[in-house]
Amino acid sequence: MMLLDLLQRRLRVKVIALIAGILIVGFGLLVILNIGREAQVLVDANHETARLLAASILGSIQSGMLQARPDVIRRLVQDLRSELKDVRRLDVYRANGVEAFSDLETLNRVNQLAKLDPEVVKRIYRMHREPGERISHPLFTRAVETITSQETYESLDGGRVLTLFRPLENRKRCQACHGEDHRVRGVVRITLGVEKLDAELRAARNRQIVIAALTILGVAATVVVFLGRVVLEPIARVAAAARRVGAGDFDVRVATVSRDEIGDLGRVINDMADHLKAARADLEARNAELATTLHSLRESMEKVALLEQVKGELAKFRVMPSSRPPCRASRSRWRRLSCSSRSRASWPSSCPSP
Template identity: 45%
Template structure:
């Protein structure tokens, strides 16, 4: 069974919708990608700023010979900052600011203010697992920040390893046999970021769908008025001319190609009417 041919209005509407889908689709994809990259970079930037703030606080407290303040600050930040992990490691991978090894080494070279050692001893705890990861080693070897995105327990984490150089002013307590005094390791979950990305993506898709529907409907109505109706008028006029009605005329005052076509059809109708009248006159003369 042959399906009925689709009307010109439907064909034009479908074409408009396809063009809008392609155009808005590409635009939406690019916008989503750009905003996703921006949100991810903002999250990474927050982790970098947190790390640099912590390093500045450590440097300040250590130069004032107050490592106890540094330990307290780190413990507080570990429990209050919205990050998944915040750990400082010595250049050999052992967790810093936990045991009393550094305190013992420093005490041999310098005398700490009264009460500092006692305060540090109260905060002492066993060190965590030794850090041996490739990014940690690379940070120690190159003195450059190392960053990565890695998944742990189904959660995507942004991990940053920021080395702290063993500056000359620090070597009196920390020795001169290593270039890196410590590495700050910060891990922050990217789940909230990607949740925001997905929400933004859904909003963009909804805006695109609504825009396509509204714009497609409006353009279809305009095309129906500007193109389809004039063509229908021409088709109806041509049908009446075929039936012998040479008095029919179509509007030809729009100033566009449809007007030219209408004018040509009107001229043809006039010539057909004249030819018919001449033929009838000759037939009448022959009959008489």
């Protein structure tokens, strides 16, 4: 609630909030796009490495098969499992899903079509064991049916792995030993751990987030400082001057340096203060003139009242004409009343001093 009230009252907070929102949204989208693009590059590079490794393993297996040396292939598979740390699984399956180079089914068939070296046959017999679990993976079936490589990410032992299925085609050089009734001899399954890839993806994501955060802070700070000096502080000065003018201080002036809208507003405030000051001076002069006129009017009214009083006094002493001259006392009183009705400035010398 306090933050909302502060947001409603402070222009600086509004500007900072707006800038922060725009930067977060803009750079957030940019970071998401960059993370996705960089992740795709890393994934593609990892796929390429996995394909090269699978092609190398597949070539070695095919070379051993062409030499009719399944014992060499089996030893090669065992060595690769132990030496390559990223290899989680490396298996060769016949087209029917049974593990190859384990039982003697293929050996007996090949030995019938092409007589093998007895020493090789003995070594293979000594390596005989029961086949492992039969594979029934959908991508294995697809690789056999389409004779195309298949790839997928899956979980293994609580971790994420990349599994590749590479078909072993029944080429013309292989048909002398295996016959021509099938197109695919088997499938090589290679499972690679992607811990390094995941670590690189996390590092790339964290790096992008840190760069975006620092960029947002830097840009926001720069924009806020710039707006504070160029916009907010001049507006604050104009507002302070307007408040002082509203309080009656018409001598205040806004320092106008820029020629932008804020400078125009400051000059308008200054012109308004000048006009208000001139209007107040004119009003004070008119008030003084009115006070003088009112004072003169009061004096005139007092004179009129005094004349009315004199008139009343004269009415009391009005007498009928007679042959007798007025007495001295009457003449003296008449002179005083006549002189009192005149102003002091025009007091005649014949009037007695009051």
